[in-house]
Amino acid sequence: MTQLSLNQAKVTSGTETLLGPITLNLNFAGITAILGPNGAGKSLFLALIHGTIASCKGTVLWSGETATTNRASRGYMLQNSVILRRTVRANIDFALQSRGFKNRERGFKIDAALEQAQLTDRADAPAASLSGGELRRMNLARALVTSPKVLLLDEPFAGLDPAASTAMETIITEVGKSTAIFMAHHDLVQTRRMSSYVLFFTNGQLRENAFAPAFFSEPKSNEAQQFLQGQLL
Amino acid sequence: MEIFKTAIGLILSGDADLVTIISLSLRVSLSATLIAALFAIPAGATLAILQFPGRRLLLVISSAFMALPPVMVGLVVYLLLSRSGPLGGLGLLFTPTAMIIAQTILIFPIILSLTQQAVQPLNREYSGLFNALDTSRGLRIKTIIWDARFAVSIAILAGFGRALAEVGAVIIVGGNINGMTRVMTTTIALETSKGNLQLALALGLVLLAIAFSISLLTHTIARLGEKYQMVRA
Numbered sequence: 001m002t003q004l005s006l007n008q009a010k011v012t013s014g015t016e017t018l019l020g021p022i023t024l025n026l027n028f029a030g031i032t033a034i035l036g037p038n039g040a041g042k043s044l045f046l047a048l049i050h051g052t053i054a055s056c057k058g059t060v061l062w063s064g065e066t067a068t069t070n071r072a073s074r075g076y077m078l079q080n081s082v083i084l085r086r087t088v089r090a091n092i093d094f095a096l097q098s099r100g101f102k103n104r105e106r107g108f109k110i111d112a113a114l115e116q117a118q119l120t121d122r123a124d125a126p127a128a129s130l131s132g133g134e135l136r137r138m139n140l141a142r143a144l145v146t147s148p149k150v151l152l153l154d155e156p157f158a159g160l161d162p163a164a165s166t167a168m169e170t171i172i173t174e175v176g177k178s179t180a181i182f183m184a185h186h187d188l189v190q191t192r193r194m195s196s197y198v199l200f201f202t203n204g205q206l207r208e209n210a211f212a213p214a215f216f217s218e219p220k221s222n223e224a225q226q227f228l229q230g231q232l233l
Numbered sequence: 234m235e236i237f238k239t240a241i242g243l244i245l246s247g248d249a250d251l252v253t254i255i256s257l258s259l260r261v262s263l264s265a266t267l268i269a270a271l272f273a274i275p276a277g278a279t280l281a282i283l284q285f286p287g288r289r290l291l292l293v294i295s296s297a298f299m300a301l302p303p304v305m306v307g308l309v310v311y312l313l314l315s316r317s318g319p320l321g322g323l324g325l326l327f328t329p330t331a332m333i334i335a336q337t338i339l340i341f342p343i344i345l346s347l348t349q350q351a352v353q354p355l356n357r358e359y360s361g362l363f364n365a366l367d368t369s370r371g372l373r374i375k376t377i378i379w380d381a382r383f384a385v386s387i388a389i390l391a392g393f394g395r396a397l398a399e400v401g402a403v404i405i406v407g408g409n410i411n412g413m414t415r416v417m418t419t420t421i422a423l424e425t426s427k428g429n430l431q432l433a434l435a436l437g438l439v440l441l442a443i444a445f446s447i448s449l450l451t452h453t454i455a456r457l458g459e460k461y462q463m464v465r466a
Contacts, residue, residue, distance in 0.1 A: 098366035
């Protein structure tokens with residue numbers, strides 16, 4: 001069980017407010033979907049709760065601890081796949097090196113992550129030779145390999161074909177059984193199937209937060225109703 | 234045509250003078266390349282990842298120094314090492330060590346600038362991942378150097394080629410002393426002016442052969458690098 005609490009958290013650039021202010025208390029395991037149209041602030045929200053944004057006001061706390069500390073307890077998968085010019089195995093190992101894991105634990109952890117991401121047979125291939133779906137799974141493995149308590153996934157399904165998307169969904173659902181996941185997404189059908197909680201954003205504002213079934217059957221805000229009816233905001 | 238035959242004959246016979254000259258050339262230029270690369274590569278990568286005031290100025294200076302005239306370097310090193318100079322007490326003037334120092338200074342900016350240019354785009358591409366993983370400065374530098382390893386090897390070869398081919402610096406600080414500080418380029422200059430064209434041409438052919446080998450090696454390295462390069466955005 002992980003607790004996330006935001007108090008008047010706000011991201012600004014100069015005089016402009018990009019996100020928030022958000023006040024929110026979540027005490028939750030499982031998959032939380034971050035929904036909203038493009039430009040709603042989903043990626044920014046993930047960066048904010050990961051603690052990598054310098055110019056933020058208010059507080060963001062994970063189990064009472066400010067988000068800028070102990071980032072090692074979270075795994076963060078970026079929207080754009082970053083491919084190091086090395087093998088798949090070395091790409092995954094990079095996360096362990098960055099987090100200061102000891103040599104002798106690394107091999108075992110990489111093997112487990114490769115297996116989880118169904119990439120065992122591609123381990124020694126140059127990462128640049130992977131398909132789009134494999135690449136996304138490699139990025140997931142890199143976020144997973146440090147055994148984080150919380151996993152932040154930014155658009156893990158963007159640009160994947162149905163088969164690759166299904167493979168990804170199976171893996172994320174499996175991981176979600178033991179790890180709290182925050183996942184930015186905009187596919188309603190998939191979100192409904194996978195997530196147990198929803199945070200809904202438009203224009204940098206948190207419009208609604210609710211359990212997934214409630215959100216999908218009785219959205220309270222106008223924006224959410226329009227979004228669920230497929231009207232662009 | 235007769236002169237070509239004599240020149241090639243000289244090379245094939247393994248003429249003792251010829252061998253001494255070639256081996257001193259290689260020893261001086263390889264040492265200079267090794268020393269320059271040892272410092273220039275980390276320095277180039279550091280310039281690529283650090284943001285500090287004056288960084289741009291340093292980059293401008295270092296690329297301007299890529300075109301540093303060898304005679305100018307020779308003159309400065311001469312002034313430093315001459316009897317009355319600040320380092321005169323070391324007695325290094327007209328020794329191979331002085332030649333190594335001059336060539337190191339000459340090619341340091343070349344290796345530094347080429348390395349910086351090779352790793353800069355990688356750093357931009359990787360910085361999202363580096364920040365998400367809180368990758369340390371040292372590991373960032375190591376990572377971009379390793380991932381740009383093919384371009385960096387080519388930077389080293391460019392430095393070596395420049396060192397081996399220059400005349401101006403070594404002739405000033407080495408003095409072109411027979412059997413002591415005479416290298417391929419300075420011998421060619423001297424023997425040509427004396428009218429001993431066979432020996433000059435023989436050395437010219439050896440230089441040319443080395444240039445071709447460097448070029449071949451550069452292309453082989455670049456080809457090896459391709460399979461790790463990104464094939465998609």
